[in-house]
Amino acid sequence: MTQLLEITGLKKQFGGLTAVNDVSFSVGEGEIAALLGPNGSGKTTVLNMISGALSPTAGTIALAGERISHLAPHRIAHKGVSRTFQLVKILPSLTVAENVVAALAFRRDPLWGSRATERAHELLAEVGLAGRGGEHADDLTYIDQKRMELARALAAEPRLLLLDEWLSGLNPTELRVGIDLIVSLRDRGMTILLVEHIMEAVRALCSRAVVMNVGNKIAEGPTAEVLADPVVISAYLGEGHA
Amino acid sequence: MTRTIIGFVLVGLALLALAFMPTQLGAYGVGLLLGMTGYVTLASAWALFSGPTRYISLATVAFFGIGAYTVAVLSEAMPYPLVLVTAGLIGLGVALVVGLATLRLAGVYFVIFSFGLAELVRQLVTWYEVNVTGTLGRYIFLPISATEIYWQLLGLAAITLLIGWWISRSRIGLALKVIGDDETVAAHTGIDISRVKLALFAISATIITLVGAIQAPRWTYIEPAIVFNPTVSFLTVIMALLGGANRLWGPMLGAIPLFLLFEWLSANFPNHYSIILGLMFIAIVFIVPRGVVALAEDLFKRARRKEAAQ
Numbered sequence A: 001m002t003q004l005l006e007i008t009g010l011k012k013q014f015g016g017l018t019a020v021n022d023v024s025f026s027v028g029e030g031e032i033a034a035l036l037g038p039n040g041s042g043k044t045t046v047l048n049m050i051s052g053a054l055s056p057t058a059g060t061i062a063l064a065g066e067r068i069s070h071l072a073p074h075r076i077a078h079k080g081v082s083r084t085f086q087l088v089k090i091l092p093s094l095t096v097a098e099n100v101v102a103a104l105a106f107r108r109d110p111l112w113g114s115r116a117t118e119r120a121h122e123l124l125a126e127v128g129l130a131g132r133g134g135e136h137a138d139d140l141t142y143i144d145q146k147r148m149e150l151a152r153a154l155a156a157e158p159r160l161l162l163l164d165e166w167l168s169g170l171n172p173t174e175l176r177v178g179i180d181l182i183v184s185l186r187d188r189g190m191t192i193l194l195v196e197h198i199m200e201a202v203r204a205l206c207s208r209a210v211v212m213n214v215g216n217k218i219a220e221g222p223t224a225e226v227l228a229d230p231v232v233i234s235a236y237l238g239e240g241h242a
Numbered sequence B: 001m002t003r004t005i006i007g008f009v010l011v012g013l014a015l016l017a018l019a020f021m022p023t024q025l026g027a028y029g030v031g032l033l034l035g036m037t038g039y040v041t042l043a044s045a046w047a048l049f050s051g052p053t054r055y056i057s058l059a060t061v062a063f064f065g066i067g068a069y070t071v072a073v074l075s076e077a078m079p080y081p082l083v084l085v086t087a088g089l090i091g092l093g094v095a096l097v098v099g100l101a102t103l104r105l106a107g108v109y110f111v112i113f114s115f116g117l118a119e120l121v122r123q124l125v126t127w128y129e130v131n132v133t134g135t136l137g138r139y140i141f142l143p144i145s146a147t148e149i150y151w152q153l154l155g156l157a158a159i160t161l162l163i164g165w166w167i168s169r170s171r172i173g174l175a176l177k178v179i180g181d182d183e184t185v186a187a188h189t190g191i192d193i194s195r196v197k198l199a200l201f202a203i204s205a206t207i208i209t210l211v212g213a214i215q216a217p218r219w220t221y222i223e224p225a226i227v228f229n230p231t232v233s234f235l236t237v238i239m240a241l242l243g244g245a246n247r248l249w250g251p252m253l254g255a256i257p258l259f260l261l262f263e264w265l266s267a268n269f270p271n272h273y274s275i276i277l278g279l280m281f282i283a284i285v286f287i288v289p290r291g292v293v294a295l296a297e298d299l300f301k302r303a304r305r306k307e308a309a310q
Helices: A043-051 A073-079 A096-105 A114-126 A142-155 A172-187 A199-205 A223-228 A230-237 B002-024 B027-053 B060-074 B080-102 B107-133 B146-169 B171-181 B183-188 B193-219 B231-243 B250-268 B273-287 B292-309
Strands: A003-014 A017-028 A032-036 A058-063 A081-083 A160-164 A191-195 A208-213 A216-222
Touching (some): A003 A191, A043 A191, A096 B171, A172 A191, A172 A199, B002 B146, B027 B146, B231 B250, B250 B273
């Protein structure tokens, strides 16, 4: 399997605090990988560096062999990276369809006008928001906002999709639908890196997992093996459980 | 579609009527109309950039003065249309340099910088005139009547509103809304935020420069203290904010009543003019922070909701 995302020696410091310390891992083309770890372990910071929201203190990030670290976020987006945010970010003054059109209009091969509107409605249907494009983004429930955010991320037709706790907060039925949706994205050839706390979803979706704790990578490998690793269990549950 | 056409026809008719106004008015009336159209254009152009980005620029008079000075320096050397084009290009060039250097500044830092820029340009021109040319003031003798100046300003005002209308329907307009809502999302959907801001700043500054250039022959005699007077910047801001900087017609609806009010105040209370201006500034920011147009829309919506509830 060729590697799509390669992260080498990645480090992020905020003043005296080292949030991410010398983390290296890679994600293969067409793979769903999980980035795991207890709260505050630096997972979201890693995603932020991949998407360009933060620039790394040291280390490199490469997409399909091309270095993307230190590029501005809009340039990284044009290279084929899309994401959702841990705390959903909607565009409140726009309608649901316009939220998606915004992503279509500024991707690398932009769509505009009636073609963009049509495509936006297709994408909304795909995430379970068929016929809701005219509503105000502000009026959607939290779950529907998450769906809209995914449609917006998909609008760019990314090579690499970053999902930051996208499944959390869903009820069991919705979780099933969400997992199936992510599987269908992989089947279309999309590579997905997700940060997630719902282990059921991680086991169902991810062939491989990377685990972080206090900024360091502590395990990497096939999901089942990694989750059985005593070091990982003690990081999540404390020393006594290992 | 038909509504757009009707809108354009109505605006066209209004412009035609406005263009005929000078034949019905005396010299004072034409002067008033001219000044008012100038401020309508300034406030509308200012709002093109500052409305959606929420960067309060006090650099209006820097560009306005650059336009006026270009005309003063070049009016004898070149035909008038070429002077206007040159003024516009100089304004554009300065805007691009200044924009590249400063649009990364956030909030209050940008406000202070833009105010400083206006002062810097004024001091530079003063220094140059005193030390190099040896005379502070300049005369502009151009055979252009007040009515002709008014027509040019009317045309520029129409172009400014047309640009505003076009932007609101174009991709750049959507980019501005997204940036206004959430800059992080904007960047992650592929919007080059600095380029969008720079483009808008350049368009806005070029129009403002042209207002200064077109109005210059009206003064006959200019010097830095006249054409770089910071009051111009403050008036532009307060007019745009009163009407609503985020609406196409907002700045115009703010500029007309305030221009007339300030004319009356400066004629009747010349000594207290600055105090009243300051008080009005505070009142507008506190009472109608989003402008009267947005306020009217809110009231209208509330009334309709009440009707629907009954």
